[in-house]
Amino acid sequence: xxxERFNRKNxxxxxxxxxxxxxxxxxRKVLQKGVDTRLKELLHIKAKExxxxxxSLEVMxxxxxxxxxxxxxxxxxxxxxxxxxxxxxxxxxxxxxxKTKIPSMWTRSYYVESVGHISESTIKKYIxxxxxxxxx
Numbered sequence: 001x002x003x004e005r006f007n008r009k010n011x012x013x014x015x016x017x018x019x020x021x022x023x024x025x026x027x028r029k030v031l032q033k034g035v036d037t038r039l040k041e042l043l044h045i046k047a048k049e050x051x052x053x054x055x056s057l058e059v060m061x062x063x064x065x066x067x068x069x070x071x072x073x074x075x076x077x078x079x080x081x082x083x084x085x086x087x088x089x090x091x092x093x094x095x096x097x098x099k100t101k102i103p104s105m106w107t108r109s110y111y112v113e114s115v116g117h118i119s120e121s122t123i124k125k126y127i128x129x130x131x132x133x134x135x136x
Contacts, residue, residue: 005117009071015116017069018076022110025102029061035095042087050082076112
């Protein structure tokens with residue numbers, strides 16, 4: 001049985017996932033009253049188009065949490081740029097009042113943390129133990 005954690009493409013085996021958080025401009029509470037539902041739909045559309053997997057997603061009135069996996073060919077900056085750019089265009093078109101609430105949909109900043117199956121301390125120990133295990 002193959003381990004479902006891993007993805008394969010050509011010569012690469014990988015397991016890359018990111019927890020990303022971003023906010024509307026001025027952290028305005030505009031992600032509600034239908035905007036939140038449509039935002040979730042749009043994020044799934046873009047992820048499917050780019051072959052990314054959304055593992056978890058929650059939209060709060062003033063920020064977005066997404067846990068997403070992607071290939072090594074996709075930088076975090078490209079992922080965030082694609083998600084924010086696509087959703088900003090669509091939401092501002094579909095909900096014109098957003099244009100009067102905020103000058104742009106999203107702040108330029110975001111938070112990202114890489115998330116893996118193995119903890120940071122386990123990886124550090126594994127690397128540190130390489131020389132000693134090689135001698136045996």
